[in-house]
Amino acid sequence: MLAEVVFDLPLGQAFTYAVPAHLAVAPGQRVLAPLGGAVRAGLVIALAEDGATRVKPLAGTLEPRSILSGGQLDLARWIAAESCSPLGSTCAALLPPALPTEPMAAAPDRPAGPAELPELLVGADRVARVRQEVDRHPGGVLVLTADVGAAAEWAAFLAPAGLAVRLDSGVGDRERWRAWNSLAGGGRRLAVGTRSALLAPVPHPAMLVLIDEHDAAHKPPGAPRLHSRDVVLRRATLEGGRLLLPSATPSVEMWWRADHGRARLAPADPARWPAGSVADTRGLLRREPLTPGLARATQDALAQGRRACLLVSRLTSTLACDDCGAVPRCPECGLALAFSRVDKALSCRQCARRHPAPDTCSACGGRRLSPFGWGADRVEHALHRRFPRARIARYDPDATRGARLETQRRLAAGADIVVGTRGALRLFPPASLGLAGFVTPDQLFRIADFRASERAFALMWAAVERVRPDGQVVIQSQHPDHYAIRAVLSQDRDEFYKHELRFRAELGYPPFRRLCRVSVRARQEPSARALADACGRRLREAGLTVYPATPDRRGLAWRLVVKGPADLPVRVAQAVAEPPTLPRARGIIEVEMDPVD
Incomplete structure (x- = not known):
């Protein structure tokens, strides 16, 4: 009897081993097998009749029976194929560590029932x-x-x-x-x-x-x-x-x-929504983070003995006009262009096109273009000046770890005003705040990501749900008419998804087409570039849209963004797996299907 075994290694193939007569193994069982001069833990994915002449025997079993049923193994195979990942690494990430000394129940095959709609x-x-x-x-x-x-x-x-x-x-x-x-x-x-x-x-x-x-x-x-x-x-x-x-x-x-x-x-009754308003900040917020409307709402919450949460963004990697709020966008992809303070240049993270940073706004002719915004620390200091008697704390779990984060959490628990990034919302249960204020949500819309509006919408909706029905929501924005803001304040999800789906359909983003990121790495810049060029060529030959490869600062890692139909994983896997024209020995290829960052 032969066993096909996969390992938790960046290898896309299974290895064949002979099953000793004294061992009983089955598909879905974890075993020990020799590989590369060492004995490694692996997973049996199939058995076959003995037909090979010279194969190494299995060294033993890690567990007395299979940990995965046939149905679970089929699902793992689908996950690996759909994500262009090795099956061994996929299974290793989805299984608990083996404990050979513990008693073990058999992995039952579940009978399939009628499918229901999610x-x-x-x-x-x-x-x-x-x-x-x-x-x-x-x-x-x-x-x-x-x-x-x-x-x-x-x-x-x-x-x-x-x-x-x-x-x-x-x-x-x-x-x-x-x-x-x-x-x-x-x-x-x-x-x-x-x-x-x-x-x-x-x-x-x-x-x-x-x-x-x-x-x-x-x-x-x-x-x-x-x-x-x-x-x-x-x-x-x-x-x-x-x-x-x-x-x-x-x-x-x-x-x-x-x-x-x-x-x-599922049908649902709408929640009681707090009063909301938008403060137009075009040409404002140069020296103070709070408009008069947000300052009054904060004072009202303090006077009523209610807590306030002011949300900021620490993402400031794009340019925007301080006068009209316009953001330079890629003419090809429609995404906000990323700003590099080092190069003083704009670039698209999707298609890699680069542009010099403009001196004036293309929309209004204004000359105040700035990548900077109001971070949590600057807003906290400004609040201390305006409300000296209030207990004010900063909570930024996105950028703080360890003992410092615990100190921030403890201080925020007793604060009247909490200033923080999106993670600060975890501090508050639903309908508990007197005020939720967004200081600079425009930075969320300017992220060089086609999901920017979706994520801003989700964050604003989550914040509003944490405000009491008789509380207030104030959103300061240079884009007061943005459809995400309108949808949140009017409690109208359809309004947001209608506009967002239209945007994605026009530019070919999910759910209408799929995206993939192919990363290549090598020890030398010429090898990395050659491998990236070879991958790009093979992917284009497969009929896919491939944006120009972009390198890291040292040129040892290159990234390609690929766009294609629903069978994109199959096409990408075939394109990067064929060895004849890919100098695989000189580098490493990694595939990320449907990237979220």
């Missing part, structure tokens, strides 16, 4: 609705969150008695393995985890829940290089289970699916 839960009661659906579901439930902190919160919320098992890096290896084993054996029915739990064997019939599917954190760096949304959609289709997607602001891709009958938008 259900979008967008109402203010979506959290309570999830708990209700979990309590009434007769089978197993897998709840997936974007990060470890959210996993801990949801586990405590859904199962106060500790009946939920966790599958994320916030718990130890032994606890993760036992959680997986208890699900496979049917001893537990509720699991909460992050993307590493995507293959968790919850009892049949399974219900999948993906919390805040619009969050880019559902696709962190590393294997598997695929958004959790795509995986749960595929899993729900294969297994026929229910899929709930609770999110106040679904991704544009999921909203498009609902528009086309491929998902169901």
